[in-house]
Amino acid sequence: MVRFIQTSDWQIGMKASGLGEAGFDVREKRIESITNIFEAAKENKADFVLVCGDTFEHNNVGRDDVFRVIAIFNKYPEIPILLLPGNHDALGADCVYNRDIFSRVQNLTLLRTCDPVEVEGTTLHPIPIQSSSRNEVDTDKIPNVIDLDGIHIGVAHGSLKGVLFDDAIDLDYSIDPSCVERSGIDFLSLGHWHSHREYKDDEGIIRIAYSGTHEQTSYTEKLAGYCLLVEIDGKGKTPNITSIKCGQLKWDSIDFEIEDKNSLIELTEKLESTSSVDMLKLTLSGQLPLGSKVEFENLLEYNETQHIDFKPIVDDLEFTVLTNPEEVLDLGDPTLNQADNYLRNLLKAENEPEQRSEIVETLSLLQRLAEEAVT
Ligand SMILES: [Mn+2]
Numbered sequence: 001m002v003r004f005i006q007t008s009d010w011q012i013g014m015k016a017s018g019l020g021e022a023g024f025d026v027r028e029k030r031i032e033s034i035t036n037i038f039e040a041a042k043e044n045k046a047d048f049v050l051v052c053g054d055t056f057e058h059n060n061v062g063r064d065d066v067f068r069v070i071a072i073f074n075k076y077p078e079i080p081i082l083l084l085p086g087n088h089d090a091l092g093a094d095c096v097y098n099r100d101i102f103s104r105v106q107n108l109t110l111l112r113t114c115d116p117v118e119v120e121g122t123t124l125h126p127i128p129i130q131s132s133s134r135n136e137v138d139t140d141k142i143p144n145v146i147d148l149d150g151i152h153i154g155v156a157h158g159s160l161k162g163v164l165f166d167d168a169i170d171l172d173y174s175i176d177p178s179c180v181e182r183s184g185i186d187f188l189s190l191g192h193w194h195s196h197r198e199y200k201d202d203e204g205i206i207r208i209a210y211s212g213t214h215e216q217t218s219y220t221e222k223l224a225g226y227c228l229l230v231e232i233d234g235k236g237k238t239p240n241i242t243s244i245k246c247g248q249l250k251w252d253s254i255d256f257e258i259e260d261k262n263s264l265i266e267l268t269e270k271l272e273s274t275s276s277v278d279m280l281k282l283t284l285s286g287q288l289p290l291g292s293k294v295e296f297e298n299l300l301e302y303n304e305t306q307h308i309d310f311k312p313i314v315d316d317l318e319f320t321v322l323t324n325p326e327e328v329l330d331l332g333d334p335t336l337n338q339a340d341n342y343l344r345n346l347l348k349a350e351n352e353p354e355q356r357s358e359i360v361e362t363l364s365l366l367q368r369l370a371e372e373a374v375t
Contacts, residue, residue, distance in 0.1 A: 053086020
């Protein structure tokens with residue numbers, strides 16, 4: 001039998017610049033969480049760790065990042081590591097794996113060719129990405145093993161052709177799932193897609209799986225932050241796949257509709273219940289009276305301190321003002337009241353969203369000044 005850990009898409013060296021300051025933490029966690037993969041391998045007495053491509057973000061990755069990854073490999077000398085180049089770390093003259101240091105790591109085998117590799121009694125059939133510009137995965141290179149003994153596992157990096165998961169947007173480096181049946185391999189380990197995905201054959205057996213990235217990269221990814229424990233009892237047997245959490249950062253996206261100023265109480269409670277979330281995207285819609293704008297902004301500001309990344313999206317939230325002049329609040333000064341009234345009438349007549357938002361901003365500023373003058 002074979003028992004191994006499948007992982008992929010560590011993309012070490014990824015800038016995560018879209019996340020601003022939180023990018024630093026994301027980069028650090030990506031490296032730290034590799035240790036969790038090896039701990040899972042140790043705990044489950046895995047025969048080896050199979051890394052299915054995109055270990056590094058690009059071939060020019062910095063020396064420090066490479067050293068930190070190798071330092072983790074060195075901590076687990078008893079675990080064989082089989083590593084396939086993907087499209088981010090493709091083979092070629094500038095390939096990161098051409099650096100001398102990789103040849104010195106005793107427990108590391110780079111899957112540079114399509115030649116079969118024996119590991120702990122199992123045969124791997126790798127298809128490394130030869131060049132990021134070639135955009136093809138030649139699954140024909142997996143030989144017919146139907147009449148051969150032992151467990152055979154294909155290793156590739158790309159998108160499953162004709163298979164669409166809801167968050168699978170990349171359809172490049174296409175891989176034909178029929179190669180499993182054609183060749184008679186027991187399992188096909190894949191990298192490239194960032195979410196954990198399993199693909200059932202006509203008999204309902206899972207013989208193709210993506211582990212997904214070990215540490216979630218963005219708000220759009222689902223089921224990211226896992227590695228897989230794959231166990232196969234013998235040739236032709238049904239693979240048993242267990243996903244193991246190895247990512248550290250907890251991501252969440254919340255949609256919240258504001259109906260009136262009381263919604264802020266509900267929103268406060270909602271945000272309190274998500275304090276354990278590291279990366280939080282909050283999409284707000286609806287309407288909020290202008291008088292509650294300061295309280296609303298203070299609430300958002302506080303939540304910035306509660307998360308590594310807090311991303312409020314307020315494009316669909318409108319601040320409303322009283323349109324009936326009879327209901328106008330007394331700002332405590334005739335000139336301020338006059339200015340307030342003038343701006344409200346201006347707002348009433350304005351339809352252009354950008355102009356409206358500017359008038360609302362000015363009204364908000366005026367009301368804040370009035371409040372400060374009174375207190
Ligand atoms: Mn990739």
